[in-house]
Amino acid sequence: MKLTILGCWGGYPAQNDASAGYLLEHEDFTLLVDCGSAVLSKLQNHTAPRNLNGVILSHYDADHIADIGVLQHALLIDKMLGNEKEALPIYGHTLDSKGFSSLTYKDITKGAAYSDEEALEIGPFTFTFLKTRHGAPCFAIRIECDGRTMVYTGDTSYFEELADFSKDADLLLCESNFYKGMDGEKAGHMTSTDAGTLAQKAEVKLLVLTHLPHFGEVSQLQEQAAEVFERQIIIARSGMEYYI
């Protein structure tokens, strides 16, 4: 599968950039993971909104869903221009009924529920979920496809079960919203040291740091995570592509 980073900023997009959004492709199937602010703009550097086969959301905080409304507008306008398409499924959890109900819009998009109780098959991808520790209910997502595995932490503070959930992933897309020594737990986020510890315990092959902070020097996140994780670490940037 191919992963393209569309947005990597926590909270809000940095100038001319985007908050959380990740494009996953395998063969002819295209799936968007989270749809934060300015993700629709970044998406169009790679594909048209009409080419999406599905969207899956970790949770309903604005930096992960801000562009759902404009995605719905894009698809509505596309339909008015004569491009008929079935309603796009948007997968989300049901622990926030207002958030979940916003996923269905006319016959343009349709909300589809996931839970941590069963695996979900979407196209060539198999998804499993783990509820994280964050202010708003949020789920980490494990994605398996063609014998390869990617884990996306969503937003969370560090907790032990996340290491088992991430075990042996080829790529761990891990939030790192704070620097070494800061207290992420209260805010429901991880530090660079937490991200490195998670990657080390889970023995993942590649750690990609994302959900980046708007303060400090983000290159330090990589250096600090490397104090506890021995393998390769990359800081996410919009436009980066990885073949998993």
Ligand SMILES: [Zn+2]
């Ligand atoms: Zn967030």
